[in-house]
Amino acid sequence: MQTEKLKLAIQKSGRLHDDSIKLLKECGIDISNGINQLKTEASNFPLEVFFLRDDDIPQYVEDAVADIGFVGENVVYEKNKKLKVVEQLGFGKCRLSIAVKKGESYNGPEYLQGKKIATSYPVILQQYLQQKNIKAEIHEISGSVEIAPGIGLADAICDLVSSGSTLFMNGLTEAEVILKSQAVLIQHQQLSAEKQQLLEKLVFRIQAVKKAKNNKYVLLNAPNDKLSEIIALLPGMKSPTVLPLAQPGWSSVHSVLSENQFWEIIEQLKNAGAQGILVVPIEKMIV
Ligand code: ATP
Numbered sequence: 275m276q277t278e279k280l281k282l283a284i285q286k287s288g289r290l291h292d293d294s295i296k297l298l299k300e301c302g303i304d305i306s307n308g309i310n311q312l313k314t315e316a317s318n319f320p321l322e323v324f325f326l327r328d329d330d331i332p333q334y335v336e337d338a339v340a341d342i343g344f345v346g347e348n349v350v351y352e353k354n355k356k357l358k359v360v361e362q363l364g365f366g367k368c369r370l371s372i373a374v375k376k377g378e379s380y381n382g383p384e385y386l387q388g389k390k391i392a393t394s395y396p397v398i399l400q401q402y403l404q405q406k407n408i409k410a411e412i413h414e415i416s417g418s419v420e421i422a423p424g425i426g427l428a429d430a431i432c433d434l435v436s437s438g439s440t441l442f443m444n445g446l447t448e449a450e451v452i453l454k455s456q457a458v459l460i461q462h463q464q465l466s467a468e469k470q471q472l473l474e475k476l477v478f479r480i481q482a483v484k485k486a487k488n489n490k491y492v493l494l495n496a497p498n499d500k501l502s503e504i505i506a507l508l509p510g511m512k513s514p515t516v517l518p519l520a521q522p523g524w525s526s527v528h529s530v531l532s533e534n535q536f537w538e539i540i541e542q543l544k545n546a547g548a549q550g551i552l553v554v555p556i557e558k559m560i561v
C-alpha cells in the first residue's frame with residue numbers, strides 16, 4: 275500500500291515557477307488546487323508540493339524538509355549543500371557571466387587581477403578566480419548587481435545573463451561565461467526505498483516529456499521508386515512505418531526526427547522527392 279508522499283520544493287514565484295508547474299502538468303501530475311498557497315497536494319500522484327524562495331531549496335533538500343526540488347544549477351553550486359543532482363530539466367537556461375564596462379579592453383581573465391567584482395555568486399566566482407590564479411576583490415550584493423559599475427562600486431560584475439539586454443542597458447558587455455545553467459531536479463542524499471521508487475516514476479515521466487520535446491513526428495508521401503532513398507535519410511526509432519497510399523505507386527512514410535537534425539533532413543527529403551511533408555509535435559515519448 276502507498277503510504278508515503280514525495281515532497282517536492284519548487285520556486286514560489288519568479289522565473290522558474292511557471293515552467294516547473296508546466297513540467298508537472300506535462301508529466302500528468304495535477305496540482306491545480308492551491309498553486310497560490312504555501313503547500314499543495316497532487317490529486318493523482320503521491321506528491322506534495324512546497325512553494326519556496328529558490329535560494330532556500332537546496333537547504334530544505336539537504337535537511338529532508340523536502341525530498342526533491344526543482345532549482346537552477348547556479349543556485350545548487352552556489353549553496354554547495356549535500357544533495358544529488360538527478361536530471362536536467364531543459365528550462366531556466368541562463369549563464370553566469372563576468373561583464374565589464376563597454377569599451378574596456380578585456381583581454382581574458384587576467385584583466386580581473388586586482389579588480390573589484392560585484393556578484394550574488396561569491397562561491398562560484400571565487401572558485402573560478404582560484405582556478406585561473408587570479409586575485410580579485412569580491413563584493414557580495416544580493417540584487418541589482420548590474421548597476422554596481424555605474425555607481426563606482428565595482429569594476430566588473432558576475433551575474434546571470436540570458437538575453438544580455440540588462441547588461442546592454444547598463445552599459446556593460448559580457449566578457450566571460452563561467453557557468454552554463456538550467457533548472458535541475460535535485461534529491462536528498464538518502465531517500466527511503468518507497469520514496470526512491472516514487473522518484474524513479476517521476477524521473478521516467480520527465481524523461482519521456484523531454485524526449486518528446488526534442489523530437490518531431492514526420493509524415494510524408496513518397497513515390498515508390500524513391501522509397502529506399504528516402505528511408506535511408508530517416509533515422510526513426512526503429513525503422514520508419516511505410517503504408518501504401520490510395521494512389522498507386524505512392525506510399526506514406528512515418529518517422530521520428532530529432533529537433534537538431536530536423537531542418538537539414540527535411541531539405542534532403544524534399545530533394546529526394548518527398549511530398550506533403552507533415553511535422554507533428556509529440557506529447558510523450560518512451561523508448
Ligand atoms: P526568489 O524570490 O525565488 O529568490 P530570484 O529573484 O532569486 O527568486 P529569479 O530571478 O526568479 O530568482 O530566477 C530564478 C532562476 O531562474 C535563477 O536562479 C536562474 O537559475 C534562472 N534564470 C534564467 N534566466 C535568468 C536570467 N536572465 N536572470 C536571472 N535568472 C535566470
Ligand code: MG
Pocket residue numbers: 327328329
Ligand atoms: Mg532567489
